[in-house]
Amino acid sequence: MPFLEIARLEKSFGALRVVRDFNLAIEKGEFVSLLGPSGCGKTTVLRMVAGFEAPDSGTIRIDGQDVLGLRPNQRSIGMVFQAYALFPNLTVAQNVGFGLKVKGTGRAEMDARVDEMLRLIGLPDLGQRYPFQLSGGQQQRVALARALAPKPQVLLLDEPLSALDAKVRVSLRNEIRAIQRDLGITTLFVTHDQEEALSMSDRVVVMNGGLAEQVGDPHEIYNRPATRFVAQFVGTLNVLEAEVTDPAAGRVRLAGQEIALGRPLPPGRASLALRPEVVSLGPAPGRDLRLAGRIAEVHFLGSVIRMRVAVGSDHVSLDAFNRPDAPPPAVGEAVELSVSPRDLLVLEG
Amino acid sequence: MTRAFAWIAFALGAIYFFLPLIGTVEFSLRMLRGQYSFEAYRRVLADPRFLDTLGYSVAMAVATIVFGVLLVVPTAFWVRLKMPRIRPLIEFITLLPLVIPAIVIVFGYIRLFNTSSILPLTGSAMGTNVLLMFGYATLALPYMYRAVDTGLRAIDVRTLTEAAQSLGAGWVTILARLILPNVLVAVLSGAFLTFAIVIGEFTMAALLNRPAFGPYMQLLGANRAYEPAALAVIAFAITWACMGLMQLVTRFQKHTRAQR
Numbered sequence: 280m281p282f283l284e285i286a287r288l289e290k291s292f293g294a295l296r297v298v299r300d301f302n303l304a305i306e307k308g309e310f311v312s313l314l315g316p317s318g319c320g321k322t323t324v325l326r327m328v329a330g331f332e333a334p335d336s337g338t339i340r341i342d343g344q345d346v347l348g349l350r351p352n353q354r355s356i357g358m359v360f361q362a363y364a365l366f367p368n369l370t371v372a373q374n375v376g377f378g379l380k381v382k383g384t385g386r387a388e389m390d391a392r393v394d395e396m397l398r399l400i401g402l403p404d405l406g407q408r409y410p411f412q413l414s415g416g417q418q419q420r421v422a423l424a425r426a427l428a429p430k431p432q433v434l435l436l437d438e439p440l441s442a443l444d445a446k447v448r449v450s451l452r453n454e455i456r457a458i459q460r461d462l463g464i465t466t467l468f469v470t471h472d473q474e475e476a477l478s479m480s481d482r483v484v485v486m487n488g489g490l491a492e493q494v495g496d497p498h499e500i501y502n503r504p505a506t507r508f509v510a511q512f513v514g515t516l517n518v519l520e521a522e523v524t525d526p527a528a529g530r531v532r533l534a535g536q537e538i539a540l541g542r543p544l545p546p547g548r549a550s551l552a553l554r555p556e557v558v559s560l561g562p563a564p565g566r567d568l569r570l571a572g573r574i575a576e577v578h579f580l581g582s583v584i585r586m587r588v589a590v591g592s593d594h595v596s597l598d599a600f601n602r603p604d605a606p607p608p609a610v611g612e613a614v615e616l617s618v619s620p621r622d623l624l625v626l627e628g
Numbered sequence: 629m630t631r632a633f634a635w636i637a638f639a640l641g642a643i644y645f646f647l648p649l650i651g652t653v654e655f656s657l658r659m660l661r662g663q664y665s666f667e668a669y670r671r672v673l674a675d676p677r678f679l680d681t682l683g684y685s686v687a688m689a690v691a692t693i694v695f696g697v698l699l700v701v702p703t704a705f706w707v708r709l710k711m712p713r714i715r716p717l718i719e720f721i722t723l724l725p726l727v728i729p730a731i732v733i734v735f736g737y738i739r740l741f742n743t744s745s746i747l748p749l750t751g752s753a754m755g756t757n758v759l760l761m762f763g764y765a766t767l768a769l770p771y772m773y774r775a776v777d778t779g780l781r782a783i784d785v786r787t788l789t790e791a792a793q794s795l796g797a798g799w800v801t802i803l804a805r806l807i808l809p810n811v812l813v814a815v816l817s818g819a820f821l822t823f824a825i826v827i828g829e830f831t832m833a834a835l836l837n838r839p840a841f842g843p844y845m846q847l848l849g850a851n852r853a854y855e856p857a858a859l860a861v862i863a864f865a866i867t868w869a870c871m872g873l874m875q876l877v878t879r880f881q882k883h884t885r886a887q888r
Binding site for chain 2: 362364368422429
């Protein structure tokens with residue numbers, strides 16, 4: 280039985296349906312991300328699990344118990360917010376101990392737990408400081424310690440890294456994941472950052488327009504997107520239009536070449552997608568499909584050179600590693616791209 | 629040029645503010661012919677009615693502040709958290725005491741709570757005191773509400789509340805341990821204004837026939853020459869002492885000191 284079970288969840292604000300028939304089952308100790316653009320309903324789902332919003336219909340069960348009748352302070356959840364939400368009038372230690380104090384934990388036990396949490400987040404000496412005396416990354420670590428101190432059943436993370444600068448964000452996401460693994464706490468993480476979702480999660484739920492478009496592990500989400508939206512939202516994508524020549528056999532004509540995709544296709548035109556990393560500049564072994572084009576843009580990014588190549592009426596992006604002995608191609612230069620047909624994704628939806 | 633104008637404006641303001649005060653102080657010291665003395669102050673302080681009325685008004689002010697805080701802080705918090713749409717309506721209601729004269733309010737109270745009504749508060753001294761305290765709270769409402777609402781605007785009420793709820797806190801804990809300490813400076817500003825209003829208020833206390841400081845000042849002013857000036861200076865000093873106390877309290881709060 281799943282530890283956190285969300286079934287047929289619906290929520291509207293006025294005439295706007297923000298969550299539609301949302302279903303998700305999370306196992307104990309699993310780290311699941313809700314990924315999607317602004318307004319897709321991911322935060323609303325999280326807030327309904329926390330109890331800050333009431334669903335119009337559906338059920339939410341934690342460890343088998345229906346929690347919809349419980350107030351937020353009765354649900355045994357820990358939550359970390361984007362804006363840290365540390366209590367400004369309390370010290371770091373008082374913030375971390377707040378949930379324990381509310382539960383009526385004894386002084387000695389509370390002090391020990393606060394010390395343990397501060398050590399866990401790597402700030403054992405900052406207990407007497409006030410939140411305003413900490414950096415953004417430190418504040419968010421304290422917020423995490425505060426959420427974990429009362430030993431909640433579920434940890435909810437509402438875009439906890441969005442307010443931090445890039446370097447801190449990367450180091451903190453690794454710390455959060457390590458702590459989550461250590462404690463084995465079931466975690467639901469909301470983000471609009473695909474890199475965060477892919478790098479941290481056991482499973483990712485890609486949401487769009489209130490619906491869960493795909494649920495899967497990061498590898499599956501990235502490599503086998505179920506819908507056009509998932510393919511386009513997760514990672515960079517090249518979309519090429521092809522003509523279906525044999526729907527039953529799954530044959531298409533692309534850039535004047537016949538390719539077999541090995542699966543039936545609807546008649547007419549098909550949208551084929553390519554990740555930039557499966558496109559090679561020039562001939563490459565095992566990549567038999569050749570596309571002739573002309574360099575439209577070149578961006579030198581140091582270790583990587585990002586190029587956009589005009590192929591007929593489409594554009595194809597690709598990345599190549601920098602080689603000191605080979606300068607990047609010039610804009611306008613005629614080039615040949617090579618691709619393996621099995622790397623072509625057929626977009627649906 | 630701009631700097632010169634600024635100094636002239638400051639000087640004019642200072643003269644406007646300090647000149648009457650200096651005049652009052654100077655006049656209050658001239659009770660004994662041909663010399664400056666504190667005779668007027670001595671007589672005021674020796675008058676048992678001074679301490680009685682001042683003590684009564686201070687007690688009423690404290691009660692009004694407590695009642696005002698208990699009424700306004702949860703209301704402003706709830707409006708900001710759950711009903712932001714009705715904020716304009718609440719602001720309008722809290723402004724009403726500024727446009728409805730105190731005499732109208734107190735006559736309304738007398739009519740509603742007289743001895744032949746369902747709730748005959750004016751039938752006893754304690755009941756009338758409670759009624760007067762409600763009246764004072766009404767008069768202070770525009771100031772107290774605005775002060776608290778401004779304080780709440782400075783903090784992220786929703787997120788702090790949700791963070792506390794997720795940690796298991798109920799409404800009373802949230803209000804007492806998080807919201808109130810974080811708007812304490814604003815509450816003290818409102819409390820100070822309430823104190824100033826209650827100490828000098830005349831109409832309600834006189835019409836409800838309570839032994840407050842305002843009617844005593846009026847009585848003294850109608851019958852004596854130098855003592856009212858001394859009384860005005862004392863009242864002024866008390867008010868400023870309260871303001872200083874408020875500043876001290878806020879200075880001792882570590883987290884607010886650092887935020888300034």
